[in-house]
Amino acid sequence: MSDPAPRKWEHRLRITLWVLIVPPTSWAAHFLFSYLWAAISCAKTGHFATMPWLFIGGTVLALAVIALAGWVAWHQSRTPGDPPPHQESTRIDRLRFLATATLLLAALSTVGVIFTALPVVFLRECT
Amino acid sequence: MRYAILLACLLAAACNTHQSALAPFGVEAGETRTLTLVMALAALGLAAITFALYFRAVRAPEGSLSHKGGMKLVLWMGAIVPTVLLAGLLLYALPAMRPMDSAPGDLEIRVEGEQFWWRVIYNPQDTQGRLVDANEIRIPTGRTVVFTLAAHDVVHSFWIPGLAGKMDMIPGRENRLVVKATKPGRYRGVCAELCGLAHALMAFEVVAMEPVAFDSWLAEQRTGTAAPPKDSRGARLFAREGCGACHAIRGTEHTGQIGPDLTRYAHRRSLGAGTLEPTLTNTAAFIRAPQDLKPGARMPTYTDLSREEALAIARYLKGRE
Numbered sequence: 238m239s240d241p242a243p244r245k246w247e248h249r250l251r252i253t254l255w256v257l258i259v260p261p262t263s264w265a266a267h268f269l270f271s272y273l274w275a276a277i278s279c280a281k282t283g284h285f286a287t288m289p290w291l292f293i294g295g296t297v298l299a300l301a302v303i304a305l306a307g308w309v310a311w312h313q314s315r316t317p318g319d320p321p322p323h324q325e326s327t328r329i330d331r332l333r334f335l336a337t338a339t340l341l342l343a344a345l346s347t348v349g350v351i352f353t354a355l356p357v358v359f360l361r362e363c364t
Numbered sequence: 365m366r367y368a369i370l371l372a373c374l375l376a377a378a379c380n381t382h383q384s385a386l387a388p389f390g391v392e393a394g395e396t397r398t399l400t401l402v403m404a405l406a407a408l409g410l411a412a413i414t415f416a417l418y419f420r421a422v423r424a425p426e427g428s429l430s431h432k433g434g435m436k437l438v439l440w441m442g443a444i445v446p447t448v449l450l451a452g453l454l455l456y457a458l459p460a461m462r463p464m465d466s467a468p469g470d471l472e473i474r475v476e477g478e479q480f481w482w483r484v485i486y487n488p489q490d491t492q493g494r495l496v497d498a499n500e501i502r503i504p505t506g507r508t509v510v511f512t513l514a515a516h517d518v519v520h521s522f523w524i525p526g527l528a529g530k531m532d533m534i535p536g537r538e539n540r541l542v543v544k545a546t547k548p549g550r551y552r553g554v555c556a557e558l559c560g561l562a563h564a565l566m567a568f569e570v571v572a573m574e575p576v577a578f579d580s581w582l583a584e585q586r587t588g589t590a591a592p593p594k595d596s597r598g599a600r601l602f603a604r605e606g607c608g609a610c611h612a613i614r615g616t617e618h619t620g621q622i623g624p625d626l627t628r629y630a631h632r633r634s635l636g637a638g639t640l641e642p643t644l645t646n647t648a649a650f651i652r653a654p655q656d657l658k659p660g661a662r663m664p665t666y667t668d669l670s671r672e673e674a675l676a677i678a679r680y681l682k683g684r685e
Contacts, residue, residue, distance in 0.1 A: 320431060348447050352454060359458040 252313045252335040259306040260339065260346035267299035267350050271357075279363035289357060296354045300347060307343030310336045383525055383552040389572055390527035391544040392464065399460050406453055410446075417441065464542040466510050473501065474512040477520025477533040477555065479662055480562035481624050481637040486582065488512065495585050496612065498624030499637045501553070502571045503545050504578035511541040521557035524570050530556045545572040552638070561660025567638025585628070598680025601673050605666060623663060630683040636661065647678035 274292050278285060314336035316329065323334035381387040388394040429437070474488040484501050487493040503509050513522050515533035522541065523530035531541040555566040573581065599616075602608065608618030614627040624637075635642040635650055636658045649656070651674045654663040666674070 321435075344443065348451075352451070355454060356458055356461065359462060362463050 252310060252332060252339060254335070256306055256309060257335055257339045257342065260303045260343040263299045263302045263306075264346040264349045264353075267295065268353055270295050270299075271353050275357075275363075284362050285357065285360050292354070292357055296350060299350050303343050303346045303350065307340055307347075310339035310343060312336075314340055381526075382550065383554070385525040388526050389545055389547040389549060389551060390524075391546060392528040393526050394546070395460055396529065399457055402456065403453065406449070410449065463540075464508065464544065466508050466542045470508045470510050470542075471504065472510045472512060473503070474514065475501065475522055475533070477513075477515040477517075477522065477559070477566075479517050479560050480555075480566040480658070480660060482566075482568045483624070484568075493582075493586060495582065496625045497585075497628055498626075499634065500569045500571065500628070500632055502573055502578060502581060503543070504575040505545045505548050505572050507575055508542060508544050511543065513539045513541060518559050519557050520555050520559045520566075522553065523556040524551065524553035526551050527553075527570065532557060548572050548574055550633075554638075562658050565636060565639045565658050567634070569633055569638070596676075596680055598676040598678070601669075601677050602680055605669065605677075607677070610663070626681055629681045642682075644675060644678045644682060647681060648674035651677055 271292070274289075274295065275285075278289070313332060316332055316336070318329045318333050319325075321333075321337065323330040323337065378386070385393055386397055388397050472487060472489065474485040476483040476485075482499050482501075484497045484499075486495040486497070511522065511531075513531055513533045514537075515535045517535065519535070520533040521530050522533055524543075527545060528541060528543045531539050533539065549572055551570040551572065553568045553570050555563055557563075559566065602613075602618070608616070608620050610620040610623035612619045612621065612625045612627070614625075629642070632642055634640065635646055636654070639658050640646045640650070646657075648671065650658075651666055652669055652671070653665050653667060654661040655665060669677075
């Protein structure tokens with residue numbers, strides 16, 4: 238299916254393998270960031286701040302990147318075609334497979350980021 | 365019959381009330397037990413629901429679920445419901461990670477892990493109220509107690525299962541453990557980190573006392589009336605053999621810091637940090653050959669002492685002269 242003159246910018250975005258790895262990569266980066274942030278905070282001050290703005294900012298950024306990838310994937314997964322499994326070697330099936338997989342990974346990564354961030358709400362001391 | 369006996373043996377473990385995380389006498393251990401029960405029940409409930417779904421799916425005739433319906437089932441029961449339930453359990457469990465709050469006036473007890481015994485120092489910062497003891501810890505109920513945990517030789521781990529979770533004792537640093545006992549009684553703590561040959565023979569007694577009784581006990585100990593008589597055969601042998609180079613007895617010239625403080629030995633309920641009953645015979649045997657009773661113990665052997673002499677020292681330590 239060709240798409241000669243897309244009207245909206247998101248329709249011009251194409252799901253590729255690169256987009257597929259964005260949500261888990263964001264999750265991994267946030268995971269690393271959480272550990273580094275906690276280690277540096279504890280080494281420098283010995284306790285967690287009441288309002289850890291840097292950590293909140295990092296978490297919001299990770300969720301925003303995942304949401305963007307998920308949103309693009311959701312748009313592309315609505316391309317008309319057969320129901321899953323998308324296993325034919327056609328452009329449509331390839332697109333719909335990548336879109337669905339990206340969407341599911343985005344959902345999983347969102348939960349992963351939230352579960353990683355939750356302990357900070359409850360922790361006060363480093364020991 | 366064999367299985368019934370096996371099951372009875374397993375259930376008999378529940379009778380252990382002096383050293384069990386399932387028989388709590390402190391706030392933290394109580395919360396941990398509740399958390400464990402809630403988590404276990406939730407896991408059982410989720411397993412039951414999952415098996416019920418499997419059972420239904422296996423028995424359902426072919427084609428009874430449309431493709432769309434199947435996808436919906438996977439989405440809800442495979443993703444959304446587990447995520448929400450796990451998030452709920454996580455939110456319920458996380459507050460238990462918070463350490464208990466302490467205030468400046470709380471009782472501080474410094475415990476140092478040694479190979480293979482426990483040095484206990486009440487009020488370590490207070491020169492007047494400082495009290496050194498070994499292998500027994502007394503705490504008041506209903507009050508917050510701050511344990512400062514340290515070690516000099518190797519890593520040990522301080523664990524009173526009925527009171528709180530374990531905490532490592534690491535050479536070169538101090539760890540804090542804030543606890544609150546709720547039920548008076550005699551309990552047991554252990555070393556929970558393999559620290560050498562006698563690791564398994566490194567326990568201590570924990571006595572949780574009513575606050576008034578605890579205060580009077582501590583005041584009584586500080587006045588130093590508990591020391592054994594100074595002039596006796598045992599006392600002379602204790603001095604002659606150089607026991608005081610390692611062991612301290614308050615009120616005497618013996619101030620050694622290498623081994624356990626023996627001032628309150630007569631009141632202890634164990635010998636060699638939970639190894640033996642502290643009878644006269646056992647004490648004398650331990651003095652002559654500690655390694656025979658506690659392999660790996662750092663105390664040297666005193667085989668040149670006769671049995672009678674060792675018994676005299678034991679009587680002196682037990683305050684029976």
